[in-house]
Amino acid sequence: MRRFNTWLIAIIAIGGIFYLSSIPGLRVLPVLRQLNVILRGFDSYFVSFAQFLSRHIPVDMGELGPFRTVSDDFYVYARENPAIIEFILRKIAHVVVFFFLTIIIYYLINQYTKKHYTSVIWAFVITFSFAALDEYRQSFVDGRVSSIIDVFINLIGILLAIFLITFAIFITKKKPKI
Template structure:
């Protein structure tokens, strides 16, 4: 297996971005004022007043949180899924291009995603006004696993390039 370090650059950038984001208190990431500028909150209240979700021991609804917080909840959870989707995809890709078989790349990428998801939530425990949630780890792992499965389909029939040690 020939390790191709440049393939790990996207993974490293994602990990650094997640770490930085988790280091910020909630107030620095609060997008509710921006949501209020661009979204008709009265329409949200009218159209989603019956939607109630129970997440991490509390109710997520327009009634319980207000329209802007209701929207922000979905933006935040979508960000969890999307960022860990990217982490899973690029981890798998770097492992596969480095010469690992598809199943081995998938297994290692899964362990990386799950471990970093757990680390990220633990890290938030030490950040002011942030609360770690097991549910967020589940969303992260779901995003990463979805990407790993997709990448496995994309890369499954690509041949592994054998590198001669004489040419290294």
């Protein structure tokens, strides 16, 4: 049953990526607007959580001056150039999606091999190959472009997952008794 569930999750993740990259001219901001409508129902919970945090985290607001200057400059730039928000969100989505896909593929392969480092290598190869092939396939979709830069951005998510998996293997490795 575990293998079936893992296969199901992997197929849904890959199918979701395939579906989203097949949408001509996909934009993130309209999707986020719809999510915002849904999240407004939870707004009171977010506000009370933020108030709870602000009461329990001691921060000298004077220390945040340089961050406030940078964020104010970014907000001014973003208001004049809203496409930058779309660009940043799309690139973050690439990293996050391929991070989780790598973990899913690792877990799936590890159920068959039971050799962690072999599973890590295969997860890297399969996920990176999928990232490259998906970008190539996008060159055939109207309103989409294939970009080697997106493959490298996907690689960031893949490598973050590989580092996390490798770190988890390292810290959970059984040490011999002395």
